Structures are given as structure tokens and as C-alpha cells.
Amino acid sequence: MRTLTQADVLALWETGRSLHPLDQGVLALQAAFPELRESVADWPLGRRNRALAQLRVAAFGASLRGWMSCRRCEEQLEFEIDGRALAEGAEPEMQIEVRGRNFRLPTSRDLAAVATEKDATAAARQLLSRCCANGEGLPWKDEFWTEEWMEAVGERMAEADPLAEILLSFECPSCAVTFEESLDLPGFLWAEMGGRAKRLLLEVHTLASAYGWSEREILALPAARREFYLGQVRA
Secondary structure (H helix, E strand, O other): OOOOOHHHHHHHHHHHOOOOHHHHHHHHHHHHOOOOOOOHHHOEHHHHHHHHHHHHHHHHOOEEEEEEEOOOOOOEEEEEEEHHHHHOOOOOOOEEEEOOEEEEOOEHHHHHHHOOOOOHHHHHHHHHHHHEOOOOOOOOOOOOOOHHHHHHHHHHHHHHOOOOOOEEEEEOOOOOOEEEEEOOHHHHHHHHHHHHHHHHHHHHHHHHHHHOOOHHHHHHOOHHHHHHHHHHHHO
8 A cells, every 4th residue: 555645635635526435435545556456346345444444544543533413312422443443454255155145245336336226125135136146146126135134144244344334332421322323434534535635725825825836846845844834824
């Protein structure tokens, strides 16, 4: 993995700001892992999340801090997790078997294929059908996809790829409800990249206005030196 420069962050934000969050995550990983021959869109979700955590730790540090709304009262609840634990997570299994059927693990490409399906049950059936490795898969509308069967496949996939879904546990101090929420790691990382990109553009504007330097010259400055010049301008 290569470290993203300030110019890389700006280029990524400019290219990906109108993309779907799934595509934004793929775009970021392609920039961080340019040596890869295979498409990261075809990685199991746990492998994708592990790589995103590695990128996040390298770019922003180990501590992931954010907020979730309480499901009942909408109180804002803070969370903090160690990105290093995610970055060092185990690699997922490549294939699983459930009741005589073989399945590969879901990928970003699979999620993108069902992203427009509004019915959650239909989306789950379609997703699992895409992942069925027996022949050409199973028709997702088939009676085969009972709730019990889908739960069995989902539980086995979660065991094989524990980083595919990052669950955070909360207890609201206002209404005492306890619940779990999934951390959207691609969206979380992209929001941070967007925030940094906008701060960089503001810094470029400030220093270019004060000193007449070009964007390339300003971004090439070490962070400490750029901060010093900004302090002088704002003094």
C-alpha cells in the first residue's frame, strides 16, 4: 500500500464525490493499491474493509471517532474504535458450504448489483443467489430461498468473513435503549477524505492569495511548514 499524498486526496475527492459510496471505497483502494492486478470490487467485503482500515490508519491515524443517532430518541451517541484492530483482522475464507451448496462471499460488486432493490428480503435473496457457486447459481425468486435457509447462509458467511459487517453496540443514556448499528467504513473514510480535501482547498486559497504560490507549490510544502505560513497569514 502506498501513502496517499495531499494531491492524491484532492484528486480522489474530485473524481469520486458524485459516485455511490460503494464505488468511492473501491476508488480509494485502487489509488492506495495501484500494484493490484485484480479488481478490488471483486474482493470479499471483509478483505475490502480490512484494506480500507489500513488506508484509514495510514492517512488519519488509528482512532476512528464518530456519531450515531439513537434508534428511539435520536440522541447523538459518540463512538470510538481502534482502526488497527480492523486493519490486522484475519483474512476471510474464500468459499463456504451450507447444506450441500457452495457459496462465495459477497463483494462490493454484488452489493452494487442489488443496491437499487427497495425490498430488503428480495435484495437478500438476489444477493445470495449471485453468490451461489453451484452451476449458474439459483433463481433468486425460487421457493428455495426460505427465511430459515437465508439465515443459515447469512450466519455461515458472517463466521467466514467477520469483518464484512462491522457492528457497533450502543446504550443510550437518555432512553436506556440498547442496539447495534453497522459502521459504513467506505462512507466513514470518504467523509474524512472530503473534509480534508475541503480544508486543503481552503489552505491553498489562503496561501495563494497571500503569497501568489501555485496549488502544486503549496501542496508540496511539508504540513508543519504550511501550517506556519497559515499562522502568519491569519495573525
